[in-house]
Amino acid sequence: MAMRYLKNVTTLQLDSDKCTGCGVCLTVCPHEVFKMQAKKAVIQDKNKCMECGACAKNCAFDALTVRAGVGCATAVLVGLVKRTEPQCGCQTESSCC
Amino acid sequence: MSKSSCCCSSTHEQTSCKEKNKLERSIIQKSGEIPILSTTLNSQDRVDGWKARWGIGRMNYTIQPGLYGINKPDADSPVLVTANYKLTVDKVRKELMGIDAWILVLDTKGINVWCAAGKSTFGTDELVQRIEDVQLAQVVNHKKLIIPQLGAPGIAAHEVKKQSGFLVKYGPVYAKDIPQYLRDGMKVQPEMRKVHFTLMDRLVLIPMELMPALRWAPVLMLWILIVQLLRDHRLSWGLFVEFVPFLAAILAGSVLFQILLPLLPFRSFVINGWLLGGLTALGLSALFDHSGTLVLVHALLLPPITAFLAVNFTGTTTFTSLSGVQKELAIGVPLMILSILCGMVIQIVSIF
Numbered sequence: 117m118a119m120r121y122l123k124n125v126t127t128l129q130l131d132s133d134k135c136t137g138c139g140v141c142l143t144v145c146p147h148e149v150f151k152m153q154a155k156k157a158v159i160q161d162k163n164k165c166m167e168c169g170a171c172a173k174n175c176a177f178d179a180l181t182v183r184a185g186v187g188c189a190t191a192v193l194v195g196l197v198k199r200t201e202p203q204c205g206c207q208t209e210s211s212c213c
Numbered sequence: 214m215s216k217s218s219c220c221c222s223s224t225h226e227q228t229s230c231k232e233k234n235k236l237e238r239s240i241i242q243k244s245g246e247i248p249i250l251s252t253t254l255n256s257q258d259r260v261d262g263w264k265a266r267w268g269i270g271r272m273n274y275t276i277q278p279g280l281y282g283i284n285k286p287d288a289d290s291p292v293l294v295t296a297n298y299k300l301t302v303d304k305v306r307k308e309l310m311g312i313d314a315w316i317l318v319l320d321t322k323g324i325n326v327w328c329a330a331g332k333s334t335f336g337t338d339e340l341v342q343r344i345e346d347v348q349l350a351q352v353v354n355h356k357k358l359i360i361p362q363l364g365a366p367g368i369a370a371h372e373v374k375k376q377s378g379f380l381v382k383y384g385p386v387y388a389k390d391i392p393q394y395l396r397d398g399m400k401v402q403p404e405m406r407k408v409h410f411t412l413m414d415r416l417v418l419i420p421m422e423l424m425p426a427l428r429w430a431p432v433l434m435l436w437i438l439i440v441q442l443l444r445d446h447r448l449s450w451g452l453f454v455e456f457v458p459f460l461a462a463i464l465a466g467s468v469l470f471q472i473l474l475p476l477l478p479f480r481s482f483v484i485n486g487w488l489l490g491g492l493t494a495l496g497l498s499a500l501f502d503h504s505g506t507l508v509l510v511h512a513l514l515l516p517p518i519t520a521f522l523a524v525n526f527t528g529t530t531t532f533t534s535l536s537g538v539q540k541e542l543a544i545g546v547p548l549m550i551l552s553i554l555c556g557m558v559i560q561i562v563s564i565f
């Protein structure tokens with residue numbers, strides 16, 4: 117049961133030149149967006165990226181960029197009304213720990 | 214909020230409440246006294262969990278940040294980092310039966326790891342500061358921290374290492390996998406890395422979708438009231454009958470959508486919601502044998518309501534991206550407004 121979201125919207129970018137193949141991004145990504153190929157990380161499934169920002173935050177070599185944020189309509193709408201960045205004001209109890 | 218629930222909003226109250234319920238005992242360490250958390254949830258904990266899910270006093274479920282022990286931890290015991298949302302701590306401790314461990318609770322303002330990581334309150338700075346505050350280096354003789362994988366958006370592992378000397382190990386996504394992870398010598402099985410969103414996951418979230426959704430009911434009621442006054446020049450109990458289709462649209466967007474999510478044909482939440490709302494409107498028209506104008510009015514008014522509630526579920530799902538949501542809203546919101554306005558105008562015009 118793979119639930120999928122909109123195609124071709126993610127802001128995720130990988131700069132192969134900077135990638136050292138440390139593999140941290142494979143560890144932290146919750147959606148298996150990356151795989152290892154010839155000792156470098158490559159994006160195998162870009163459309164699965166939810167822009168959580170974990171990979172970019174944990175890449176010590178600045179090889180990854182993504183505009184991180186919560187994909188939350190309420191946050192986006194509140195942000196629009198208040199004219200700020202999307203702000204997650206909700207206290208969601210998602211299934212994670 | 215009752216004080217006895219062991220979850221108080223202000224930091225000062227926390228200590229006293231906390232002691233009442235969860236703490237069996239504490240152990241003395243060089244760095245001071247460290248409270249021990251129980252690995253069994255008592256009835257109060259379960260009531261708290263239930264109340265939090267139904268949105269009763271949600272914001273009050275916090276735990277004093279700091280270091281806690283589980284069972285009989287010693288200098289070699291693993292350190293698990295978590296958020297100070299009571300339900301999060303409960304989820305972690307109840308999995309640790311028979312395991313000696315430390316739990317480092319970060320101050321995330323009572324918000325779970327995933328959401329707090331997104332805001333970086335579950336973040337590098339807080340972690341580094343907390344390690345220092347509790348003098349973690351005095352308590353354990355290793356340099357490893359286990360961080361739930363979903364905390365990664367807030368934590369830069371290499372920065373933590375640089376600033377505190379502690380090595381971040383990203384543990385499994387779900388607390389239930391922690392015992393296996395520890396038994397495997399801190400190896401995460403690939404399956405433990407993936408976020409899922411099962412029917413059960415979605416079912417427990419429904420109250421939190423339904424309760425806020427029902428807040429729209431008075432607004433819709435008001436509209437029906439206005440229509441009724443204009444049309445019949447008096448109010449009648451028929452008000453509630455006329456409200457049924459709107460209630461159905463609300464339920465479609467806050468219960469049905471959540472259950473059917475994986476089966477819905479499109480990627481866009483707005484389109485799927487619109488579809489579901491449209492089917493609801495159609496079904497109701499058939500059921501109540503509505504006439505021409507009313508069918509049209511419902512077809513215009515109901516789907517946007519369902520679509521709006523549906524797209525709000527993006528805040529809770531585990532796979533929607535900010536860019537995607539922005540794209541949906543940029544197109545969806547104007548359409549919703551247009552559709553609702555058309556529906557309102559037609560309904561009013563049809564009266565005269």
Ligand code: SF4
Binds near residue numbers: 138175178
């Ligand atoms: S974390 Fe950065 S350097 Fe390491 S594999 Fe991923 S992209 Fe390459």
Ligand code: SF4
Binds near residue numbers: 147166171182
């Ligand atoms: S932003 Fe999150 S979901 Fe997207 S690739 Fe990075 S870690 Fe994976």
